[in-house]
Amino acid sequence: AQSVAQPEDQVNVAEGNPLTVKCTYSVSGNPYLFWYVQYPNRGLQFLLKYITGDNLVKGSYGFEAEFNKSQTSFHLKKPSALVSDSALYFCAVRDPMNSGYSTLTFGKGTMLLVSP
Amino acid sequence: DTGVSQNPRHKITKRGQNVTFRCDPISEHNRLYWYRQTLGQGPEFLTYFQNEAQLEKSRLLSDRFSAERPKGSFSTLEIQRTEQGDSAMYLCASSRDSDPIYEQYFGPGTRLTVT
Numbered sequence: 001a002q003s004v005a006q007p008e009d010q011v012n013v014a015e016g017n018p019l020t021v022k023c024t025y026s027v028s029g030n031p032y033l034f035w036y037v038q039y040p041n042r043g044l045q046f047l048l049k050y051i052t053g054d055n056l057v058k059g060s061y062g063f064e065a066e067f068n069k070s071q072t073s074f075h076l077k078k079p080s081a082l083v084s085d086s087a088l089y090f091c092a093v094r095d096p097m098n099s100g101y102s103t104l105t106f107g108k109g110t111m112l113l114v115s116p
Numbered sequence: 117d118t119g120v121s122q123n124p125r126h127k128i129t130k131r132g133q134n135v136t137f138r139c140d141p142i143s144e145h146n147r148l149y150w151y152r153q154t155l156g157q158g159p160e161f162l163t164y165f166q167n168e169a170q171l172e173k174s175r176l177l178s179d180r181f182s183a184e185r186p187k188g189s190f191s192t193l194e195i196q197r198t199e200q201g202d203s204a205m206y207l208c209a210s211s212r213d214s215d216p217i218y219e220q221y222f223g224p225g226t227r228l229t230v231t
Contacts, residue, residue, distance in 0.1 A: 036222070042225075043222040044207065103161045103164060103172065
């Protein structure tokens, strides 16, 4: 079975500083990995994905994520945080070999708070 | 560009009542998914349609839950005899068959409160 762990309930960072939101995964095959962001009372917005190829993927709003197969991690990063980045971030995984009909498994989410 | 839409956005109901939610996917998307998100948790998969066929159901989907997608376009999720534990955000997502990644686009969700 596939699973995702987001070890931090909350990440605090000052505006202008770099940020990292951690994600580790478990799948039996090669994973498809995703990051989504959720603002209050809103649905999930897609940020970026890793399917194959370059381990560093770039996404929306200046975010990027690094896929590390040996550590089974897919941490979300941004070089300089903005107050407007404050939101709930979800990591998700799909095992294309074993997930049947393409459903995603999500982590429990990490709240990012960027202070002015 | 019209995204996934869900109605209603909010629903308050009394325990024991039935509720129905609607999801309209992106028009060319033939795959449709329902997820449930409770406070402090990530979305959990409920069920999935390819066109009008319901192909997968989670164990979370008890007998009180039923989902339909009669013409392969919009979908409805009905909860019968609601319980307080059903209070959650219900999210709908859609994707295209032609996309090998099946990237999912999410709607704004319907927040259900059972009193």
